[in-house]
Amino acid sequence: MNYSIEAENLNLWYGDFQALIDVNVKIPGGQITSLIGPSGCGKSTLLRCFNRVNERYGNVTTKGKIEVLGKNIYDADVSLPELRKAVGMVFQRPNPLPISVYENILFGLRIHSPIRSMTRTESDQIVEEALTSVFLWEDLKDNLKVRATSLQLEQQQKLCIARLLPLKPKIILMDEPCSALDAKGTGAVEELMEILAGTYTFLIVTHNMAQARRVSKECIFMFLGELIEHRETQALFEDPQHEKTEDYVQMRYG
Amino acid sequence: MTRPKLRKKIILLSITVIIEIVALIFFWNALKKTDVTNGQASPALGTSGGLPNLLGDLNLILPISFLVILLGIACAFYVEEWLSATNWVRRFIESQVAFLTGIPSLLYGLLAVAVFFGYAGVFKATLQNAEGSALAGTPFQRNTALFYTETLIFILTVMPVAIKTTQTALRSVETPIRESAYALGATQWQVLTKQVVPRAFPRMLAGGCRAMARAFAAAALLVGIYAWSHTMELRGFPDRFMLFLGGALLLSNASSFLTEIYVPASTQHN
Ligand SMILES: Nc1ncnc2c1ncn2[C@@H]1O[C@H](COP(=O)(O)OP(=O)(O)OP(=O)(O)O)[C@@H](O)[C@H]1O
Numbered sequence: 001m002n003y004s005i006e007a008e009n010l011n012l013w014y015g016d017f018q019a020l021i022d023v024n025v026k027i028p029g030g031q032i033t034s035l036i037g038p039s040g041c042g043k044s045t046l047l048r049c050f051n052r053v054n055e056r057y058g059n060v061t062t063k064g065k066i067e068v069l070g071k072n073i074y075d076a077d078v079s080l081p082e083l084r085k086a087v088g089m090v091f092q093r094p095n096p097l098p099i100s101v102y103e104n105i106l107f108g109l110r111i112h113s114p115i116r117s118m119t120r121t122e123s124d125q126i127v128e129e130a131l132t133s134v135f136l137w138e139d140l141k142d143n144l145k146v147r148a149t150s151l152q153l154e155q156q157q158k159l160c161i162a163r164l165l166p167l168k169p170k171i172i173l174m175d176e177p178c179s180a181l182d183a184k185g186t187g188a189v190e191e192l193m194e195i196l197a198g199t200y201t202f203l204i205v206t207h208n209m210a211q212a213r214r215v216s217k218e219c220i221f222m223f224l225g226e227l228i229e230h231r232e233t234q235a236l237f238e239d240p241q242h243e244k245t246e247d248y249v250q251m252r253y254g
Numbered sequence: 255m256t257r258p259k260l261r262k263k264i265i266l267l268s269i270t271v272i273i274e275i276v277a278l279i280f281f282w283n284a285l286k287k288t289d290v291t292n293g294q295a296s297p298a299l300g301t302s303g304g305l306p307n308l309l310g311d312l313n314l315i316l317p318i319s320f321l322v323i324l325l326g327i328a329c330a331f332y333v334e335e336w337l338s339a340t341n342w343v344r345r346f347i348e349s350q351v352a353f354l355t356g357i358p359s360l361l362y363g364l365l366a367v368a369v370f371f372g373y374a375g376v377f378k379a380t381l382q383n384a385e386g387s388a389l390a391g392t393p394f395q396r397n398t399a400l401f402y403t404e405t406l407i408f409i410l411t412v413m414p415v416a417i418k419t420t421q422t423a424l425r426s427v428e429t430p431i432r433e434s435a436y437a438l439g440a441t442q443w444q445v446l447t448k449q450v451v452p453r454a455f456p457r458m459l460a461g462g463c464r465a466m467a468r469a470f471a472a473a474a475l476l477v478g479i480y481a482w483s484h485t486m487e488l489r490g491f492p493d494r495f496m497l498f499l500g501g502a503l504l505l506s507n508a509s510s511f512l513t514e515i516y517v518p519a520s521t522q523h524n
């Protein structure tokens with residue numbers, strides 16, 4: 001089995017509050033894994049460890065080992081821009097930059113490559129490819145100059161996925177990517193994830209257990225900073241091994 | 255707010271208030287020694303070229319204020335973007351800025367006037383003591399101590415406003431914009447130059463104008479009061495002047511002191 005992310009004895013503190021306790025987890029490559037658990041149990045915190053954006057939140061201490069694509073991301077020689085290029089992130093509220101659709105797609109490339117290294121034809125092609133992959137090309141091809149923040153939420157969220165693609169990430173982290181969307185938008189984003197899953201490893205935090213069941217192959221249940229159970233999704237929902245998992249799954253489904 | 259935090263703030267602000275009071279007493283004493291106290295305008299101020307000298311100082315001080323604004327902007331960037339909300343340097347700067355911006359620029363202007371009168375008088379008196387009344391008609395020469403004090407007052411007027419408005423401008427750029435740029439791998443420098451500064455720029459410019467306006471207001475006041483002091487009877491002027499000025503300073507101290515206690519200056523990142 002090839003694993004995209006392997007965390008060993010991961011502990012994390014915000015000040016002196018311990019938000020992650022001895023987390024050991026292996027996320028398989030090329031498929032969708034979901035992360036569920038009650039509010040405040042540390043799902044977002046765990047997710048943000050994998051591209052090291054947690055460190056921006058001030059008083060954070062992390063102990064333990066995290067290997068992403070076989071490389072320990074806390075090694076001194078790790079470049080954060082390169083790490084974040086390989087590990088993309090999609091947020092709860094769609095957050096395209098308040099610039100044009102076209103420039104949103106190119107923003108990642110522009111910050112990672114020397115100035116003006118792309119010709120107009122190249123960048124046109126990159127934008128078209130990225131938008132085609134998320135099924136937005138037909139809708140937006142005549143509106144590339146439109147400010148991205150004025151699109152519908154569903155389109156914005158798809159654009160946030162699309163802008164990761166030109167960077168050729170291996171892993172895409174998603175923190176409740178559908179909670180701001182309606183049913184139709186949710187369906188569209190889920191469908192998109194399933195199509196992209198062969199190419200990218202997805203780790204998705206969700207409060208929607210139906211969604212976890214629909215899209216993910218494996219599922220992780222967390223509780224108060226600890227990883228309680230990690231199994232195939234169907235098994236976790238139908239035959240939970242831990243009482244806490246059962247309580248959580250029943251509570252929503254009983 | 256927890257108790258120890260509250261105590262820390264009270265101690266910090268008490269220190270500032272004490273410094274302020276000591277400064278006031280110092281200025282008051284300086285003022286007492288001037289000829290103005292006798293109820294007559296000092297000949298030194300009236301006839302010896304004090305106004306041209308003052309204008310000469312201002313010609314230098316206003317450009318300096320401009321540089322100070324740039325410095326304030328740099329300081330705001332450092333505090334807001336590089337120091338965490340819990341860093342003590344940041345907390346200290348923020349509390350001082352909150353305190354100093356709480357004082358209306360008018361008061362600074364008056365303070366500048368007090369210093370100007372005070373030092374001018376002292377200087378004049380020293381000259382007279384040293385060389386007798388022979389020097390009475392000598393043009394008032396540039397007093398470097400006076401010049402530095404005036405400059406310091408202008409810095410105190412302008413710098414906190416520049417810091418405060420720049421910080422507000424930087425904060426006005428929403429977290430999601432920063433978050434998404436960082437998550438795409440942008441460095442801090444890229445986030446600042448490509449996203450934050452372009453968006454915060456109009457507000458930063460507005461803030462710079464406000465800071466400069468404070469400098470000009472203080473300068474105008476200085477010149478105005480100077481002229482006024484030579485055209486009217488000055489009996490009892492310094493005492494009452496210091497009384498009102500002192501009262502105003504203490505009241506505005508009290509007001510920023512109270513807001514500091516109830517509204518923490520630094521907000522956590524969310
Ligand atoms: N920046 C921070 N500073 C301090 N504590 C934090 C910070 N971020 C999160 N926490 C705390 O860490 C714990 C885990 O938070 P986290 O956001 O990871 O939970 P979550 O499982 O994602 O919750 P939700 O489902 O509500 O999004 C919570 O108790 C939270 O209060």
Ligand SMILES: [Mg+2]
Nearest residue numbers: 043044045175
């Ligand atoms: Mg969360």
